[in-house]
Amino acid sequence: MFLTFIFVPLLVSSIYGQGKPYEGPDDPAGDIAAKREGRMRGNRVLLYFKNTTELAYWPNFDCSKWPNDATGTGMIDGVALLIGAKVYIKNGSIPVTDPDEIRTHGNLDTLYYVQTSYRQGMDTNSAGTVEWGLYPVFGYFNENSEYPAMSNRPESWPPDGWPSRGGELKWPGEWDGRFGRGVIYADQECYFVANDAQDQEYLGIDDRVKYYPRPGVKIGDKRPDVTIQKGLPWGGIGIRVKVRGYQWNNPQSRDAIFWEYDISNISDYDLTEVAFGYWLDNGIGHRGDSCDQDDIGFFDKYEDMAYSWDIDGVGAGGLRTGILGFAFLESPGIPTDGIDNDDDGLIDEKRDNQATRIVGPYDGIADLQKFLDWYSLAEEDLKQHWDADEDQDWQDGNDVNGNGVYDEDEDPGDDVGLDGVGPGELNYYGPDEGECNHKPDFLEGYGCEPNFAFTDISESDMLGLTSFHLFEHPNPGDIPFMRHDKECWELFALPALVEFTGQVTNLIETFGSGVFPLYKGRTERISMSELHSYEELAGLMSSEHSAPALFQKKRIVQVIYESDYRFVRPPKMPTLKAIPGDGKVILTWDDVADKLTREPMLKGINDFEGYKLYKATDKYFADAEVLVDMYGNPIGKKPIFQCDLKDGKKGAAEFALINGEAFYLGNDTGIQHYFVDEDVENGRTYYYGLVAYDYGIEGLEVNIMPAENNLVIELDEEENIRYTGKNVQIVTPYQQAAGYIPPSIKMEDKTSLVGNLEVIPQILDLNSVKPNNTYKVTFSVDTVGHLRPMAQFRSKYDLLYVNNGFSVYNITEGDSLVYQETPDKFPMDNLLYDIRGEYWYFNENLTSDPFEGLQITIHSLKNTAEFDPERSGWIVGDAPIQVVPSTEESKYFPWQYEIVFTGEDSVYVSRVTSTKSIKNADNLLVDENVLLGQAFNFYVINKSFPDSNGSYEKLDLVVEDVNNSGEFELSEDNILVGHTFKFGNNIYWGGTVFVINFRDAVALNRMPKPNDVYRVDFKRPFIETDSLVFTVYPAVEMAKEKLKSSLDNIKVVPNPYIATNAMEPAVSNPFLNQRRRLMFTHIPANCTIKIFTASGVFVDEIKVDNPPDKGIVHWDMLTKEGLEIAPGIYIYHIRSGKTGEEKLGKFAVVK
Template sequence: MKRNYLVILFFLFSTILIAQSQDQIMKYRSEPYGDKTYRKKGIMDGNLIRTIFRNDGQVGTWPDRPSGEWPAGSDHHYLDGVTPIFTSAVIAPMNKQLIHPVAASYREEVDFDPVTNDLWVNEPVPGYAAANSEEPAISGKKLTWPEVWPKVLPNIDNTWDGFWFGYFGRGIINSDYETFYVMDDSKDKEFTRAPYGYFPVASDQNRGGLGYRVEVRGFQWSHVLAEDIIFWHYDIINLADADYDTTFFGFYCDTGVGGVNDNGDDNASYDIIRDIAYAFDKDGKAPPDNWKTGYVGYAFLESPGDGFNGIDDDLDGLTDERRDDGIDNDGDWLTFTDLNGNGKWDPEDNEPLNNDVGKDGVGPFDLQYAGPDQGEGDGIPTAGEPNFDATDKDESDQIGLTSLVIERLSNKGPNSVWPKNDEVVWRKMNYNSFDTLLQNSNIQMLFGSGPFPIKQYRRERFSMALLFGSDLEDLIFNKETVQQIYNANYNFAKPPLKATLTAIASDKKVFLYWDDISEQSVDPFLGYKKDFEGYLIYRSTEPQFTDIKLITDSKGEPKYWKPIAQFDLKNGIKGPDPVGINGAHFWRGSDTGLQHSYVDTTVTNGIRYYYAIVAYDQGDPMFGTKGLLPSETTKIISEDLVGNIKFVDINCAVVIPNAPVAGYIPPEIVGETTSVKEGVGTGSINISALNPAQIQENATYKILFRSGGEVPNYKTTSYAIVRNLNGVTDTIEARIDSADIGLGKFSPPFDGLAVEVNNDKKVVVDLEKTGWVKGFSNVIVEVMPDASSPIRNVAWPSNYEITWVPEADRPLTPFTKIKVPFKVMNTTRGDIVQAEVLDNNKDKQFGIGDDIVIIEYVGNAYKLTWKITYQDPGGNWGPPVVGDIFRITTKKPFMKGDYFEFSTKSAKVDSKLASDVMSNIAVVPNPYISAAGWEKRNFGQTGRGERRLDFIHLPAVCTIRIYTVTGALVKTLSKNSGPENGSLTWDLVTEDGMDIAYGIYIYHVDAPGVGEYIGKFAIIK
C-alpha cells in the first residue's frame, strides 16, 4: 500500500518538479562564471584539526602551513593537499570521440591553456562571501558573509540576508564551525576546442567543462568525540544540456604524514567495509624530535546515488531512492504532534512541530524564529524541512567506495594520476579498481565512487570526512563517530550558545566578564532540551590552548582541558560525568552556582594570555546505548605564522598585563564601602579598578538597591548604578539582578570600574556587633531566633537596644503581665516595641534564668522574633542598673532605597616621582640566554623565530638608545603611551634589520622633563 501511495505521489509531483528544475537551472546558468579573481583562503580550526582550505575545493597545500595539522597548535602535519575530482563520459561533437573531462583544482600538475596559461580548473563563483573578506564565508565570522545571499539559491528570500545560509535552514548551525562556498568548472576549456568542440551548454560558448556547479560545505564539531574530524559535503548540479550516464566522483590526495621534512615513507591502505582510505608513516616518527605520528583517514560518507539501476546499492531495502523526487522515500519525516486531535497544528497549545518547520527550516525554539512560514505545521513534507529530499541523506541509493590507487608522487608523466591526465584519472577511478601495492614512499592517492548517472538538471551529493587518530584503532573509533553524525543527518550533540567575553588587563591582574545567553540554549539533537550546565574558564599561552589539554584517558591520550575556574548550576548535577571516554570523565562541577565575572590574579606581566569562557551542557547518560558526553562550546583564536592575531571568537580574548609607567599615581576611590550611606542593609561592596585610564575625575556614583516583598520577608531583587559627572546625573546600569550579586560576581564594567556586591541574604544576629554597650553588667546575654511557634516565629530584620529604666517607667509584658525593668527600642525604625518574658522559674518577676522575646507585628498579627537569654555569670555578678544598654544588631538584605555612595579621582603621572624612580628601569630577561619563556614557538617557518626582551618601569614618554660597549648605535626605540603601560618590547633586531650578536649592550633612556637613566644587559648564546 505504501509503495502505491509513493507511486501516485511521484506522478502527481513529477511535472511540477521538472518545471521547477528547469527554472532553477536557468537561474544557475545566469550566475557569473567561476573565476580565479574570487579565490579565497581560510583556515578550518573549529576543533583539534587545523588546516588551510580554499574555495576552489583544495584542502591543505604544500608547503604552506597549517596543512592537516593535528592536533591544532602542535605543528604536526599530515596532509600536503586533497581535492575533489569529478569526471564523466561524453561524446565529443566534432570528432565523435568518447572523452572523459576531469573537473578539479589543484596547486600543480593541472591542465592549462598553452597560449594564455589560464588554468583549466574549478574556480569559485562570486557572491557567496563578503567582497572585502580574504576568507570564504564562515559561520562564526559574520564579516565573511555576503551582505545579500544570491537569490539563485533555492527556497530563500530576503529574510535570509543577515543570517547564516545553513544547510538545514535560515540561521541554523548544527556544527560548531561551518564554511560554505560555490565553485564551477566553467573555466575548463580543454575540450571546447578542436578536435572536440564540446560545450556543456550549447547556447553558451563561454562555459567549458562538464557544466558542473558545486556547492561546498565544511563542518567541524568540537565535542570530544568529534574533535578529530572535518566533514566535507558537496552538492553537484548538472547544468549541462545532456545527461551523463557514466560518472565518477572522488578525491585526489597527496599525503604528508610527518610534514614537509618527512614525506618519503608514507604508507596507505583502505577498508572497503567501512568505506575508508587511510595513510600512516612507516616508522611512526617525524622530525623534529622524532614526534610520534598517527593516522590520517578519508572516510566516504555520502557517495552518489543511482536510483535508476534497479540495484539496492546501500542495502537499505530500497532500490530507487532519490533526493529530488518530492517524496519522503524512507518515511522518516515527522509531521507535527497533534496533541488535541483536531487535525491542525496549534502553537498556542505548544504542539511540537518535529520536522514540520517549513521551508526555512526554522522552528519556535530557534532564536531567529519570526513566525510560521510556507509549509510550517501543514502536515506535508516541504523542501527545506529536515529529513526530506535535500536534507535527508537516506533518500539516495548510495554506491560507496569503489576505487583506490596509490602511486609515487614523483611520477608526473602522462600515465600518472595527477589531475592533468584526464583519461588516466578516468581509467583509475573505474569501478573496482584497487591498486595499493606501492608503500613506504612519497605517495599520492586517487580514490572514488561510481559509476552512476547524473541526469540533466539533477543534483547529486557527495561527502567525505577527513579524520585523524593516534593509531588505527583510534582512527576506526573516530570513524564510528563520523558515521553517527552522518546517520543523524549531520546532526550531533550541540553545545550551548557562546557567551560574549570581555577581558581587561592591568598590573598582574586580568578581569573577565561575560553575558548569560548560554543559559538560554536548547539542544535540537536532544529534542530541544534546555540542558545548559555551567561555565569553564580556560587560560593558555597558546592560541589553540594546547598546553592546558592535560586530562588524559586510560591510554594516555589527552581528552580534556584543565580550567582555571568553573561555575555550574546548583542542581545536583556535579562530579564526574558517568559516561566517560576510555576512562576519562568530564568534570561537571561542584554545584558552585553561576557567576558572570572572574578576576585572575595569577598572571605575569608582559606575557600574552589567551582566555576562553566555555559553556557546557549536561550531556545525557541515558542517550542511546552508551550515553552522551557533555558538549563544550568552541574556543577559536587564529594567528598567522608570525603571531599576528587574525580572529578572536566572541567567547575568547587575548591580553597582555603590564605594570604602569614610572611616576604613576593610581586612581583613588573615596567613600565608605563597608556600610550603606543610607538604608538598613548590612552587606558591603568592593570596587575594582579595571582600566585606570577610563576612571573619571570627580565623578560620584550611587549603588542603589531594589527589593521585593514586605518586611520581614523582603528579598533584594536588583541594584542600579547611577553616576553624577560635571553636574549631569545618568544611569550607568539600570538593573543588575540578584543572581549576579555575591562574592566574585562583578557588575559589567563602567568608567574603568566594576562593583562586587556582597549581600547578607539571610537575617541573622551579628555577633560581633551584639552585646553590652553601656554599663558594667556581667550578666551573660545570648540572642537567637525564637523557635517556640513555627507560625509566629520570624527572624526580624531590625536592630534593637534594651535599656534598663527606673521603676516608674517599667512596662508590663503583654501576656504574662510581669513588670520588667527595661524597655526595648527598634533602633532601625526608632520606636518602642513590646517584649514578653518567659518566666522560667515561675516567680512572677524578671530575673536570672528568664528569657526575653521581642514582639513585632505584621498588620494585627503578632510575631515572636528574637529570644534573649539572661544567664548567671557565676561568682560575683553585676546586674544591670538604670541606664545600662544591651544592643542587638542583625545582618539584613539590602532593601529598596538603600544605597552606597563613592567618588573617584583619575590616575595621574607625577614627573618628580618618575624622576625619583628612574633607577627602577630594568630589562627582562637579563641576561637573555638563548630564548625567553614568553616567546612564541616557531611553527611552519625556518629560522630562529620570535626573539624579544622587555624594558620595564619606563616613563610614559621616552627614547631608548641601545649601544655596543664600543659606543656604536644598535637601535633607537621610542615610547609614547598612556600611564598604564610602563613597558616596551624589542625584537633584538638592529637598525639595519639584522639580528644582534651575543655580548654586552648599554642602553640610555631619555625622558624629557623627567630625567635620564643608563643601564646594561647581556645576550648570551
C-alpha cells in the first residue's frame, strides 16, 4: 500500500446521521480488578501484554524477546494503542455532531482525547491513584484465572460462555474465534476487551466544559462490585476496544506477531473526528532494566513498515541483536465520503451492511481496472454477487440434491451460517442460522460467515497510514506523551511523515490513520504486525537500508493479512507423556494429530504428515537449535526422532524455501506413537518437545512451507517454569529406589496355541499399568491361498495364511478392546503389503504403540510360514536321519508334526491309491517313481489339531524309488510324508510336507529305536482361534531383604564435586546464578538424609518422600540457613523411613 495523506477535518452534512444503536455486547465499565497479564509465545516472538491493550512493559525482564530462546534479546520496551478524538461542545455540556453546525458555529469548545493504556505519561485523578485510560472488561476470561483468554488455555476462557448481543452469552466451552465458534486458525491467539469508561478527564467538579458520552449511565450500573470510581459517570468518549493477538509457528511466519483492534463507538453520539494509531518504544537489545541508547531506524513508504536496529548489533549480555519491523496493516475506513480512499476501484465499501439483493458482475465497481488489479482478478472472474459483498469473494455452497442442508459430500463454500462452522469440521453439530440459505450472513455481536462483513478486511474503504514520526524518547511525562492530549493528537492524527535524522538514541515511533468519523454504534479497525529478522549491519547502514530477510517476511505477513488472518495451521497438537527410567526416558503420545487434523486452506482435508521429537538440556531447547540457513542464521531445531506417513511425501519440501533451506518431510518410515531415549544420564533433567507437522501447500501465489506445532515453556523472571504446553515434558531419569521391585508380567501356558510366533508383552509406563489386570491377544487371519485350488480336491489342512492384525482385550474390564492394529491403522511398518498376492502381513519384528502402560513386540516371519530348524529335531533319540521340508508345498501345511518310531514293522501302511501329483522335496513330480502300499515301523502325526478325544491325525507315507529298483530299499529310497484327501472311493495325495531318508543311519548302523520321537515344526502365524493371555502383577514397593542388600549401592554424584556438573540447569539470563546440584542415588524412596561436616557440625537435612520407584534426590548444596557450603569433606547419614535401615558415607566438595 502506498502512503496516502487524507485529512478530513470537517465532514459534509450529507453524511450526517450515519449512527445507529450499538448492537454488540452490553459490557460493564472496565475495572482494574479485571487486569490480567499474558505472554504471547506461539512462535519465536515473545511478547508480554496486558488486557488493558498495553504491549510490553519496560523494565520487566523478558517483556519482549526475539528469538524466544537463549540467544534472544529484548526488542520492544512498550507499545500503546492510541485512539484520539476531537469533541465539540456548546453551552458547557451539549455535544455538537452536525458537521454544518461545527463548521458554522463560532463559539464551540473543543475537547481533545487520546485514549490508551501505557506505563507512563497517562492522565490520572488528582491523587494519582487511578489512571484515566483503557481498562479491561469482565466477562471475557475466567475470573479465577490469572491469564487473559488464551486459545491454548481453555481454563482461561469464561466458563459460562462469551458475551454476545446485549446481555446474552454464547458458545460455552469453545473458543470465541474471529471466524466463529471454536474456530482457531493461529497457533496461539489471545482475546480481550477494554473500554474507556474510567476516564474522568473533563468531568471534574471544576471543569467548565464537560462531555458525557453515555448520559445517565454510571460506573457500576452493570457490575456493582466495580473496584474503582463506582458511581461516577461513564467517562471518556464511549469507546469499546476488542483486541485479538495472533501467532503462527509456520517457518515462514514464526518471526511475526499480529494485533487486530476492533474499536466501536458505544456512546450516544457520533464522533466526528477520530484517529487511530500506535506509540512504539524501541528497546532493541535490552535486558531487564538496561537502557537502549544506540538504536536507529528507517521507514519504507511502499510497505508501510518502519524498521530499526541496534547500531553495533550487540545487545545485553553480548548477544547478537536482530532487527525490529513494525508493519502498519489495516486502517479505519470512511464509508460515506464518496471517495475511493484505498484506491481499489470501489467507493464507500463497508463491513457492517447486510446483504439484501443479488447484483450484476459490474455493479458497485467505480473503476474496473483498479478493481481487477487490486484483487488480482481477470474480467471473466467477475460474477453476480450480493450487494454487500462488494469485493465478490464470498463463495456460495453447492447443495447438489437441493435438500436445504449441506451433506458430507457437498461443498458448503462460505455459506456455513453465523457460527462459522460447516460440515466436515470436528465441532460441527448440524446446521445453524444462515447455513445453506445461499446468502452471506452477519449478526453483530454474534457471528459472521467467512469472506463477508467483519471477517473480510477488504470490505472497508480504508484510509491507509496517514502519519508516521520517528523521534528521540522524550523525558517521562513530557510532550507528546498521552497526558498531553492535544499535542499527542496533533502528533499522530494530522498527516505527516517525519523520519529521524538525529544520532543513534532511544527511539519512539508513532503511526496514525485519520481523520475520520466514528458514528454511534459503528466499528472501525486497525491492525499491525511486529516482525523480526537477522540482517547484515553493512546493508542496514547503507543508503538503501537493505533488509532482504525482513522484507521477505513482510511478504508473508501481507499474505496472512490479506487472507483475513486465515493462514495454514499446523496439525492438532499431540499430548506428550514422559516416563523416567533407569538410564532411559520413555516417551509416548496420543493420535489426535493423525486422526483429527483439518486444514481450512485445503478445504478441510487432513494434511497431517508426521512427528518430530526434540530434546534439550535447557528450557529454551538451545541444544536442538542447530539448523541454520544459507547465511548461517539459526533457522530451526534438529529432532532426535522423526516419523512420517508412508505416503510418498518425503525428503525436502523444496517448493518453499527460507533463505535457501527446505523443510524435511521424513523418509516414509510410517507413524508410531512412542520413543525410548537411552542417550541420557540419570539425575540430569531433559526437556522434550513433540510436534506434529503437515506437508505444506504448493501451487498458491506464495507456496507455504510445512507447519509444525509450537513448543511452549513459560518462565518467570527467575527462569522458574510457570507453564508448559501439553506437547512438552520435563523429566529426570533415575535409578530405582532401594527395595523396590517393579511390576511384572506373567504369560499363561501357550502350548494349546496353533500359532507359535514369539509375542512379548512388556511394561512401558510404570505409572499407567493396571495391576492384577489380565489381557488377551487375538489375531486377524487372511487366507492367501491353497496348494490345491478346488476345495473338493484338497486336504482340510491345506492352507497358506498370514496374520494381518491383532487385537488386545482387557479381560478384567469386561473384555474391553484396548488396542488394535489392522491394515487400515498400524504404526511404522508393522504391516507390509505383498503386491503380487495383494495381501497384508506382519513385518518380521513389530512393536505396538503403547496402551494402558504396556507394549507388545511380535517376532514374526518374512511373509508366510516357513520351516523352523530350531524347533525341529529329536525329542527322544539321536539317529542320523535326514528330514527335508518341501521347498514349495510345505508352507501350505505349516503345522507341528512328530515322527514316532515303534517296534512293529507294519505299524503304518501307505493309504493313498493314486500317484498323481506327488512331488519330492525339490518340488519335482515323482509319480512314476512312487511305490504305494509300503509298510513302515513308524508313523507321523499332526500335533497341531487334536480331535475331540485328544487323538491326532496320521499323515500318509509313500516311497520315492530313487534307484528305480521297484523295491523299497531303506538305504537308497526317500520316504515322502504328506496330507491326503478322499474323493469318491479313492485317496489322493494332497501335498508333500517333508521327506525322510535313512541312508546315513543305515550306513552307520544307527537306526532309530522304538519310542524315539522326532519333531518337525514350522514358524507359523496364529490362527483365529488362538488367544494369548497374560497378567500384570503389581510392584512391590518395599522388599525388606532387597532394601538391605541395596543400601551398599548408594552413591553421591559427582564425588568429588568440582565447580559444576551436567545436572545443574543452565540459565540464559546473565544476571542469574546457576543453581548448584549434588545427587544421591539408589536411596530408599522414603528416607531422611542428614549431612555433616567432617568435624560433625550439622549442615542440612533432606526429607525424601519420592514415588515408590524413584531412587534419587538432589541437594542444593546450601546449609539449613540457606548459605552456600564451603569446600571440604562431608559425611552423610541415610535412614530408611520404612525399615530404619541406615547407611553412612562421605563426599568431597573441591570448589
